[in-house]
Amino acid sequence: MRFPFLALLALVTSLLSGCGYNRIQTADEQVNATWSEVLNQYKRRADLIPNLVQVVQGYAAHEKEVLTRVTEARAQVAGVKATPDLVNDPEAFARFQAAQNQLSGALSRLLLVVENYPNLKADANFRDLQAQVEGTENRIAVARNRYIKAVQEYNVTVRVFPNNLTAKLFGYQPKANFTVDDEKAMATPPAIKFDAATRSAPPAEAPKPPLDPLKQGY
Amino acid sequence: MTGASARLLAAFASGLFAAGLAAAELIAVPPLQTRVTDLTATLTRDQAAVLETGLAQLEKSHGSQVAILLVPSTRPESIEAYAIRVAEHWQLGRQGVDDGLLMVVAKNDRKLRIEVGRGLEGAIPDAVAKRIVAEVIGPRFKEGDFYGGLQAGVAKVQAAIGSEALPAPAALASTPTMDLDTVFIVGIVITIVLGALMGHLLGRLGGSTVTAGVVGTLAWLASGSVPAALIGAVLVFVFVLAWAPTGAGDRRSPPRASSGGDSRSMRRVSSRGGGRTARSASSGSLSSDSEGGGSSSSSDSGFSGGGGDFGGGGASGDW
Numbered sequence: 001m002r003f004p005f006l007a008l009l010a011l012v013t014s015l016l017s018g019c020g021y022n023r024i025q026t027a028d029e030q031v032n033a034t035w036s037e038v039l040n041q042y043k044r045r046a047d048l049i050p051n052l053v054q055v056v057q058g059y060a061a062h063e064k065e066v067l068t069r070v071t072e073a074r075a076q077v078a079g080v081k082a083t084p085d086l087v088n089d090p091e092a093f094a095r096f097q098a099a100q101n102q103l104s105g106a107l108s109r110l111l112l113v114v115e116n117y118p119n120l121k122a123d124a125n126f127r128d129l130q131a132q133v134e135g136t137e138n139r140i141a142v143a144r145n146r147y148i149k150a151v152q153e154y155n156v157t158v159r160v161f162p163n164n165l166t167a168k169l170f171g172y173q174p175k176a177n178f179t180v181d182d183e184k185a186m187a188t189p190p191a192i193k194f195d196a197a198t199r200s201a202p203p204a205e206a207p208k209p210p211l212d213p214l215k216q217g218y
Numbered sequence: 219m220t221g222a223s224a225r226l227l228a229a230f231a232s233g234l235f236a237a238g239l240a241a242a243e244l245i246a247v248p249p250l251q252t253r254v255t256d257l258t259a260t261l262t263r264d265q266a267a268v269l270e271t272g273l274a275q276l277e278k279s280h281g282s283q284v285a286i287l288l289v290p291s292t293r294p295e296s297i298e299a300y301a302i303r304v305a306e307h308w309q310l311g312r313q314g315v316d317d318g319l320l321m322v323v324a325k326n327d328r329k330l331r332i333e334v335g336r337g338l339e340g341a342i343p344d345a346v347a348k349r350i351v352a353e354v355i356g357p358r359f360k361e362g363d364f365y366g367g368l369q370a371g372v373a374k375v376q377a378a379i380g381s382e383a384l385p386a387p388a389a390l391a392s393t394p395t396m397d398l399d400t401v402f403i404v405g406i407v408i409t410i411v412l413g414a415l416m417g418h419l420l421g422r423l424g425g426s427t428v429t430a431g432v433v434g435t436l437a438w439l440a441s442g443s444v445p446a447a448l449i450g451a452v453l454v455f456v457f458v459l460a461w462a463p464t465g466a467g468d469r470r471s472p473p474r475a476s477s478g479g480d481s482r483s484m485r486r487v488s489s490r491g492g493g494r495t496a497r498s499a500s501s502g503s504l505s506s507d508s509e510g511g512g513s514s515s516s517s518d519s520g521f522s523g524g525g526g527d528f529g530g531g532g533a534s535g536d537w
Contacts, residue, residue: 005461009406009410037529127345127348128345128348129345130348131344131345131347131348131349131533132343132344132345134344134348134533134534135344135347135348135530135531135532135533136344138298138302138530138531138532139529139530139531140530141298141299141530142302142528142529142530143529143530
């Protein structure tokens with residue numbers, strides 16, 4: 001009878017898949033995939049900016065300061081190397097975030113200034129670009145939320161027993177996530193509708209309460 | 219009055235559906251039952267039915283799933299956050315094609331959003347969605363003509379989807395997916411138990427063939443991949459052949475030479491039997507699969523999402 005051997009084999013198999021190695025792999029890949037999507041959408045936004053700046057320049061050339069700031073912020077974003085490895089390097093991750101946040105701020109300033117130019121707002125080309133920027137900001141928010149969830153899942157996976165032993169053995173570290181500050185900024189995307197009273201306020205301090213992405217129950 | 223009843227309905231839906239998921243203060247995602255979900259009692263039954271028929275027609279001809287949701291308000295969330303939450307729950311559009319589209323109207327907020335599935339972002343880019351919102355639907359809503367606005371919006375969406383080359387409808391049967399770990403472990407257990415049992419009953423060759431057939435079929439059903447199932451079946455066959463206990467099948471005829479003949483004939487019989495069960499099982503599952511897919515997508519009662527993915531594309535506006 002070879003039952004003892006079979007039982008042993010079954011035990012070994014279940015142990016192998018029970019040590020969490022496969023789970024870590026799945027979670028890790030999920031983080032990578034969602035991070036790629038975040039990068040993708042940030043890139044999409046950066047690609048829209050030259051066109052946007054050009055169109056705005058045509059109507060509002062003397063808003064030089066705002067336009068320059070957007071262009072500079074975009075250059076800075078391009079300067080930070082956006083690689084998939086970023087998630088494993090907290091410092092570079094923070095730098096990347098800072099650059100992207102600066103661009104978000106500059107961009108929302110630009111879209112606020114635009115409110116003063118009815119001709120620009122009526123321009124079909126500008127309206128299309130504006131729709132694309134809005135859509136892309138929303139895509140970024142969605143991608144970031146999904147990334148946050150994936151990292152949470154991954155971090156829990158590598159921290160619980162016995163996965164933590166496996167993780168240590170294979171060198172899987174907890175990954176960097178977006179901080180709450182970032183989410184505050186993200187919850188107030190460049191709003192297009194602002195009345196004159198709030199125009200002077202910096203967009204990052206808009207009074208809208210930030211939505212906690214972790215509580216949105218997706 | 220209508221607001222209160224809608225809130226009641228929403229509360230009921232939340233109890234049914236996403237109570238554990240959504241935080242208490244957020245508006246719950248209503249269950250997807252029809253293509254037009256009106257929690258504000260804005261549309262008459264006939265109007266909803268007309269919209270519904272049009273959308274069903276669209277799915278029949280192009281495969282794309284379009285749904286409309288009217289809620290009183292999305293507060294405290296923005297309409298964007300609420301719409302993507304609904305889209306993720308409802309999973310409109312075919313899996314892999316991601317050709318779903320969701321129109322959300324927050325009546326009391328006077329806000330409107332078209333959420334476009336990933337596969338439709340080419341047919342309906344943000345700029346087009348924005349134009350539909352701002353130039354087609356918005357003006358009609360401003361006049362209080364919700365039905366007319368939705369109808370005109372749907373017509374534009376239909377035209378845009380119609381001009382896009384999408385896979386033919388009902389081309390994709392949904393394949394059930396299971397956790398790989400589970401499949402693996404269940405497969406091992408079945409192999410051991412069935413291998414031992416069949417080894418006893420049919421002898422080594424017969425037992426391993428039947429076991430391999432059964433496990434292979436199950437693996438195919440679980441993973442939806444034929445090569446993986448074949449490899450699994452071969453592995454199981456070799457494994458059981460090598461390690462299964464010798465049992466009744468061999469014991470029945472003590473002399474060794476005739477036992478070999480016995481098991482060979484047994485193998486032929488059992489392999490044919492195994493093959494037949496596998497084939498009939500597979501064809502049965504195939505037909506039931508396609509039936510399921512057809513009925514879930516084409517019949518008007520009981521509408522459900524096809525597993526499409528949304529990436530946050532689309533446009534919002536107000537009126």
